[in-house]
Amino acid sequence: MEHVAFQALFEHSSIGIIISNQDGIIERSNPFAAKIFGYGSNELIGQYVEILIPAQLREKHIIYRKKYNDNPQPRSMGSSLNLMAVKKDGSQFPVEVSLSFFESGGKRRIVSFVNDITERKYSDDQLKKLTEELESKVHERTKELSDTLWELNTTNKGLQDEMEQRKKAEKQMLVSLEKEKELNELKSRFVSMASHEFRTPLSGILTSASLISQYTKEEDFSKRIKHINTIKKLVRNLTNILNDFLSLDKLEQGNTISHASNFSIREVLDEIAEEFKEIAEKQPLKIQHHHKDLILHQDKQMFRNVIINLLSNAFKYSPDLGTVCLKTYPSEGNILIEISDQGIGIPVQEQKHIFERFFRANNATTISGTGLGLNIVKRYLDLMNGSIKFISRENEGTTFTVTLPLEKEK
Numbered sequence: 001m002e003h004v005a006f007q008a009l010f011e012h013s014s015i016g017i018i019i020s021n022q023d024g025i026i027e028r029s030n031p032f033a034a035k036i037f038g039y040g041s042n043e044l045i046g047q048y049v050e051i052l053i054p055a056q057l058r059e060k061h062i063i064y065r066k067k068y069n070d071n072p073q074p075r076s077m078g079s080s081l082n083l084m085a086v087k088k089d090g091s092q093f094p095v096e097v098s099l100s101f102f103e104s105g106g107k108r109r110i111v112s113f114v115n116d117i118t119e120r121k122y123s124d125d126q127l128k129k130l131t132e133e134l135e136s137k138v139h140e141r142t143k144e145l146s147d148t149l150w151e152l153n154t155t156n157k158g159l160q161d162e163m164e165q166r167k168k169a170e171k172q173m174l175v176s177l178e179k180e181k182e183l184n185e186l187k188s189r190f191v192s193m194a195s196h197e198f199r200t201p202l203s204g205i206l207t208s209a210s211l212i213s214q215y216t217k218e219e220d221f222s223k224r225i226k227h228i229n230t231i232k233k234l235v236r237n238l239t240n241i242l243n244d245f246l247s248l249d250k251l252e253q254g255n256t257i258s259h260a261s262n263f264s265i266r267e268v269l270d271e272i273a274e275e276f277k278e279i280a281e282k283q284p285l286k287i288q289h290h291h292k293d294l295i296l297h298q299d300k301q302m303f304r305n306v307i308i309n310l311l312s313n314a315f316k317y318s319p320d321l322g323t324v325c326l327k328t329y330p331s332e333g334n335i336l337i338e339i340s341d342q343g344i345g346i347p348v349q350e351q352k353h354i355f356e357r358f359f360r361a362n363n364a365t366t367i368s369g370t371g372l373g374l375n376i377v378k379r380y381l382d383l384m385n386g387s388i389k390f391i392s393r394e395n396e397g398t399t400f401t402v403t404l405p406l407e408k409e410k
């Protein structure tokens with residue numbers, strides 16, 4: 001009964017079963033084995049098992065077979081390999097093989113269970129292909145996505161750049177607009193200042209000239225002289241104004257170069273005081289030097305212009321008989337020159353504008369002036385590595401202090 005059952009199993013199994021002896025000669029094969037290898041029912045018997053193996057692997061198989069004989073165990077054959085088998089017609093197909101053995105009549109038999117896995121392999125391959133395709137698609141999509149993201153970023157960056165550039169352009173436009181506004185304002189300030197400052201002395205000159213033409217008699221001599229002096233003074237004023245314009249223009253163009261030389265502070269200040277002698281008859285000028293004599297190494301003309309400008313203002317903005325003081329004293333390697341008056345002073349709220357071009361304080365408008373002097377003074381002092389500051393109280397007076405570095409002792 002048992003034998004019959006095994007026989008049925010052998011005959012009807014849907015796995016190929018091949019029994020070979022120790023020499024590798026096939027002794028039995030079931031119908032399924034014959035079928036998958038394309039042989040007739042008993043055609044395999046007596047053949048070497050190698051007949052079922054691709055030609056290029058047969059020699060290797062003989063060696064494997066002998067090794068198995070030495071140490072036989074049930075196991076699968078080359079499970080991790082892609083095993084191929086050969087059909088009678090020479091075509092190859094993938095197989096899965098398990099090996100086993102048994103002893104009978106003192107002889108060992110090897111049983112090979114062979115499975116045609118063409119279908120499974122095909123499915124596996126398809127699955128692998130699909131997986132690969134899917135992977136490559138995912139890869140492609142990821143790349144596309146990252147490309148798009150990159151593009152988006154770039155576009156975003158482009159937009160940001162553009163916006164930044166626009167902002168810059170806007171800023172530049174605002175700056176040039178502001179400059180133009182400032183220039184227009186300067187122009188109008190200049191026109192109103194120039195028309196006033198030129199017209200007044202010019203009409204003064206005209207008046208004096210027409211009066212002179214009327215003073216024809218001998219005894220009018222002194223009157224003629226008086227008016228000639230007036231004309232001279234007014235022309236001097238006009239020349240001063242024009243000189244201020246020229247100085248400012250030169251400064252603006254960056255064409256002002258200082259030519260330093262050594263000179264005695266006392267000497268130059270005494271020279272200047274001499275030039276103010278006439279005015280000083282009405283408004284006393286007090287000079288105090290708190291040092292023996294010191295030598296400055298500066299552009300003498302610039303230095304003179306600074307002091308003359310400040311002294312002129314001190315006199316101009318002081319009442320008759322108001323004393324003007326000029327003090328000099330050394331301090332920490334500098335010479336300080338202080339020019340103070342007891343004049344109209346500068347209103348506190350306007351003090352911050354005092355060095356701006358054309359700026360004139362409200363309380364000064366009835367007194368002639370261009371609003372250029374202090375701006376020029378400040379710029380000259382910048383060129384001379386000096387500085388200027390002031391304190392002022394309206395209706396009490398003003399003190400300007402100029403600081404200039406002293407020539408280092410040699």
Ligand code: ADP
Nearest residue numbers: 313314317345360361364369370371372373374
């Ligand atoms: P200007 O005297 O020709 O107007 P400045 O630039 O010399 O121009 O001075 C600018 C302004 O500063 C003057 O208009 C005046 O308002 C004020 N200022 C300058 N010096 C004095 C001073 N010593 N006392 C009062 N105000 C002064």
